[in-house]
Amino acid sequence: MAFPYKKVLILGATSGIGLAFAERLVQRGLFVIVTGRRKENLDNFVQKYGSDKAAAVTVDLSKLDTLPGFAQTIKESHPDLDCVIFNSGIQRRSVFSEAEDINMDVIVQEMTVNYLSYLSLTKEFVPFFKPKDNPTAFIYITSGLALVPLLRCSNYCASKAALHQWILCVREHLKKFNIKVIEILPPAVQTELHDAKHQPDIVNGRSIGMPLEDFTNEAMDGLLRGDEQIPVGQSKLSFDTWEQQRQEIFHNWIKAMGLQP
Numbered sequence: 001m002a003f004p005y006k007k008v009l010i011l012g013a014t015s016g017i018g019l020a021f022a023e024r025l026v027q028r029g030l031f032v033i034v035t036g037r038r039k040e041n042l043d044n045f046v047q048k049y050g051s052d053k054a055a056a057v058t059v060d061l062s063k064l065d066t067l068p069g070f071a072q073t074i075k076e077s078h079p080d081l082d083c084v085i086f087n088s089g090i091q092r093r094s095v096f097s098e099a100e101d102i103n104m105d106v107i108v109q110e111m112t113v114n115y116l117s118y119l120s121l122t123k124e125f126v127p128f129f130k131p132k133d134n135p136t137a138f139i140y141i142t143s144g145l146a147l148v149p150l151l152r153c154s155n156y157c158a159s160k161a162a163l164h165q166w167i168l169c170v171r172e173h174l175k176k177f178n179i180k181v182i183e184i185l186p187p188a189v190q191t192e193l194h195d196a197k198h199q200p201d202i203v204n205g206r207s208i209g210m211p212l213e214d215f216t217n218e219a220m221d222g223l224l225r226g227d228e229q230i231p232v233g234q235s236k237l238s239f240d241t242w243e244q245q246r247q248e249i250f251h252n253w254i255k256a257m258g259l260q261p
């Protein structure tokens with residue numbers, strides 16, 4: 001099955017998973033709008049592939065009040081946009097037995113970038129996708145840690161769990177429109193997420209998890225199959241067992257109560 005979308009906005013495409021998706025999609029002939037804070041990385045991408053195949057827009061997703069304006073700029077410049085990949089994210093240590101080291105500004109930033117900014121931008125793009133006749137999609141990158149948390153990054157896990165729970169509802173909310181809601185749940189992947197510049201207590205963070213290329217292959221296979229939920233690697237352990245049972249209860253509630261919220 002082909003990827004049915006033609007123009008994709010990728011949040012957080014300056015490194016890691018977002019950059020890997022940007023590369024794969026532009027190589028498949030899609031037009032890709034790459035975003036993030038690091039302008040140099042974005043400009044390098046456009047220079048590499050050409051402005052007929054890619055565009056770059058800088059954005060800081062922690063600044064929630066700027067996001068409606070950012071979305072408006074994208075919608076005006078790219079009226080044919082049909083897919084948004086919500087991928088940007090940060091992970092920080094948050095161990096509450098060391099409460100004196102918890103910085104609430106960092107907690108708020110993590111929750112804002114990983115969760116609230118996704119809601120804000122989904123709110124901006126739903127009315128834009130709703131009237132389209134062609135297929136459109138929101139693709140959200142959560143984490144296996146949305147299902148089973150890790151002690152060292154409790155707030156990160158909570159932000160991803162919140163996102164996962166919210167996505168289940170949004171998929172149902174948008175079912176009557178031509179808007180597909182897809183979730184990818186990565187396991188640990190070798191990217192900058194665990195680098196010492198972000199998490200100084202981790203030694204050799206770049207070697208943690210699955211090689212980026214293997215992850216991207218598996219995730220792309222899921223996207224090309226048209227799957228709505230794509231657990232990759234270790235994330236399948238919990239997804240294929242009790243998470244399926246939990247979602248069965250969710251769908252039984254919908255059957256019993258109907259889709260009207």
Ligand SMILES: NC(=O)c1ccc[n+]([C@@H]2O[C@H](COP(=O)([O-])OP(=O)(O)OC[C@H]3O[C@@H](n4cnc5c(N)ncnc54)[C@H](OP(=O)(O)O)[C@@H]3O)[C@@H](O)[C@H]2O)c1
Nearest residue numbers: 012014016017036037038060061088089188189191192193
């Ligand atoms: N790597 C893993 O083990 C793993 C596992 C499960 C899930 N994930 C998820 O996968 C996604 C991608 O992470 P990654 O592993 O590829 O890490 P990464 O290499 O650190 O990439 C993170 C991306 O998010 C962007 N970002 C961070 N803060 C931002 C902000 N305030 N405004 C705009 N963009 C921001 C970064 O761009 P700038 O810095 O240029 O702004 C970068 O492009 C994240 O949601 C992460 O939680 C990763």
